[in-house]
Each structure stands twice: as C-alpha cells, then as structure tokens.
Amino acid sequence: MSSYEADPEVGPAAPAALEMLEGAPVALGGPRGFAVTRTLPNRQRRTVGAWCFLDAYGPQDLTGSAGMRVGPHPHTGLQTVTWLLAGEVLHRDTLGTVQEIRPGQLNLMTAGRGIAHSEETPAVHSPILHGVQLWVALPHAARDMPPAFAHHADLPVVSDGGLTITVLMGTLAGATSPAVCHTPLVGAEISLADGAEAELPLEPAFEYAVLALDGAPTIDGVTLKQGPLLYAGEGRRSLRLSTESASRLLLLGGEPFDERLVMWWNFVARDHDEIVQMRADWADHTPRFGEVHGYDGPPMPAPPMPIARLVPRGRVR
Numbered sequence: 001m002s003s004y005e006a007d008p009e010v011g012p013a014a015p016a017a018l019e020m021l022e023g024a025p026v027a028l029g030g031p032r033g034f035a036v037t038r039t040l041p042n043r044q045r046r047t048v049g050a051w052c053f054l055d056a057y058g059p060q061d062l063t064g065s066a067g068m069r070v071g072p073h074p075h076t077g078l079q080t081v082t083w084l085l086a087g088e089v090l091h092r093d094t095l096g097t098v099q100e101i102r103p104g105q106l107n108l109m110t111a112g113r114g115i116a117h118s119e120e121t122p123a124v125h126s127p128i129l130h131g132v133q134l135w136v137a138l139p140h141a142a143r144d145m146p147p148a149f150a151h152h153a154d155l156p157v158v159s160d161g162g163l164t165i166t167v168l169m170g171t172l173a174g175a176t177s178p179a180v181c182h183t184p185l186v187g188a189e190i191s192l193a194d195g196a197e198a199e200l201p202l203e204p205a206f207e208y209a210v211l212a213l214d215g216a217p218t219i220d221g222v223t224l225k226q227g228p229l230l231y232a233g234e235g236r237r238s239l240r241l242s243t244e245s246a247s248r249l250l251l252l253g254g255e256p257f258d259e260r261l262v263m264w265w266n267f268v269a270r271d272h273d274e275i276v277q278m279r280a281d282w283a284d285h286t287p288r289f290g291e292v293h294g295y296d297g298p299p300m301p302a303p304p305m306p307i308a309r310l311v312p313r314g315r316v317r
Helices: 272-283
Strands: 019-021 024-028 034-040 051-061 069-075 078-086 089-093 098-101 106-110 115-120 128-137 148-152 157-160 163-169 185-192 197-201 207-214 229-234 238-242 247-254 262-264 267-269
Touching: 051 078, 051 207, 051 247, 069 272, 078 089, 078 163, 078 185, 089 106, 098 106, 098 148, 106 115, 106 163, 128 207, 185 238, 262 272, 267 272
Parallel strands: none
Antiparallel strands: 019 229, 024 034, 034 051, 051 128, 069 115, 078 106, 078 128, 089 098, 089 115, 106 148, 157 163, 163 185, 185 247, 197 238, 207 229, 207 247, 262 267
C-alpha cells in the first residue's frame, strides 16, 4: 500500500504509560482515494518494535464502488504486511507476482533495495472490504537485500476457550508463523468470543500495541473502539483481555527498534540524500524498481521533495 502523503507522520501527542494513539484519516491515491485510518507513525511514537506503519480500513461496503485501487508505487527498506478480515485484494509486483489475498491469509513483500507493486479490489469480489496494511522497517544489515514476496495461506492458530490466536509473524503462545522476520517481533490477530476473559502471555523484552479490529475489547482495564492504537509499552509479561460481545484485535510487538529512520512517502531510509536518490530512481524509471505489469492505470508519481532536509528520527519524538 502507498503512503500518498510525502511525510506519513500523523496523530496528536500521547501521554506516557498506557498511551492511546489517535489515528488520522488518509485518502490513498489523493483526496477522492480509498479512505484509511493511520495510527503509525504517530507524532509521539513512531514505531512499535520494527512495526513502523499501520493503516486500517473498513468495514467498507463496496456496492457501487471500485473499491481499492492503489496504482504501481515503489518501496525501499521495509516489508509490507497485508491482512484482511473481509474481502479480497489483488497484488501485483515487479517480480512478476500476481497474488489475490483473502481473510486468514498473509501477503508479505520484502522491498529491500527496491520493489514496486499495485493493489486493487479484483473484478469479482465480496461486498465488504476490511483489513490492515502494515510496514516493518528492515534493519541496516537487511535493508539493501534483494526484493522478495511470500504468500502464506496457512498460518498457525491457537485456541483456548473463548480465545483464538492467529500468528501472522513471529511467535506467540507457543505458535510460530512461517513468515520471515529480520528483527525479533510478533504480529497476531486475536479473537474473543462473547463474554471471554483471557490472560495473554507476552515477552517482557518486547514493546506492544493493540488495535481493535471490531467489537469493543478491554485490555488491562481500557476498553478500545475501532480507530485508536493502544500502546502498552515494554516490560509486560501478560495482558488481560476481556469482552462482552465478540471482538477481534491486532497485537503488534517487538524488541524496541533503535535505528534512526527517515520515512518519506513510500521509502524507509537512513538520511535525506538516500531519499533524494530513491525518488530520482522512481521518477527516472531506472531498473531499481522495475515495472508492474497488468494494472490498468498509470504508476503513482512521487510528490515533490520538501524544502528542508529530512532528519532521521528515533522511536519517540
């Protein structure tokens, strides 16, 4: 997915301890584009582990709508993680991949030095689209690796009473995803049945955040609604989860990512000059990003560079 804005940073400052990070509405593809709510990066907190970007969309009724149409656009220095709760998304990239994703499946694209892709609602599709798009920042040692794509149709699921955990990336509750991680992290969808209560084991060395996908789950006494991201910090050995009615939430976590990053448009880099070169390579159609075939529409143009130099930033401002 593309960050249409040149600087994707959004959201108001948040308090310490349990922090409620409010999202901001963003239209992918311009003012009339597909609407999402962006909670990472946030003005106060830019990453959770290596998770550096989080867009949530839907549930959206696609009746009479073209649905998602995100034209070819480039990425560097990151992995894109696509997860759906309802609907379908068709992915194309410059490796020649053409892959439709459905709920319960994971699309993981590793940009490395450079890749381009498009995302769209397929011609034959379900009436509702609901999902999340995330980025994982690649560490310095992996950020220039060759691009790659993986589709995981079968992910590990752990069930205990009214609690069901699907592990997207990393390890949780003894289950490990086949998705390749380049830093210690975890991502999981957690479903709670009506009236469920559970204690979710955590890794104290990780920091964590929770997003309500539907319903109104309660996390350590805080009731979430769709929209904000609840930052739970590090040093926790568990989280108390409960709900009155069926709910789903997204758990993100990882070892704090201490490398300083420059995030601009769809690029993750380490300094201003790298971003300038990445933008030029996309604008000049160099072989770095390749070409996406099969998408009915033009590639996205890069926004103009800001007047001031981009400054690398850490986990928090």
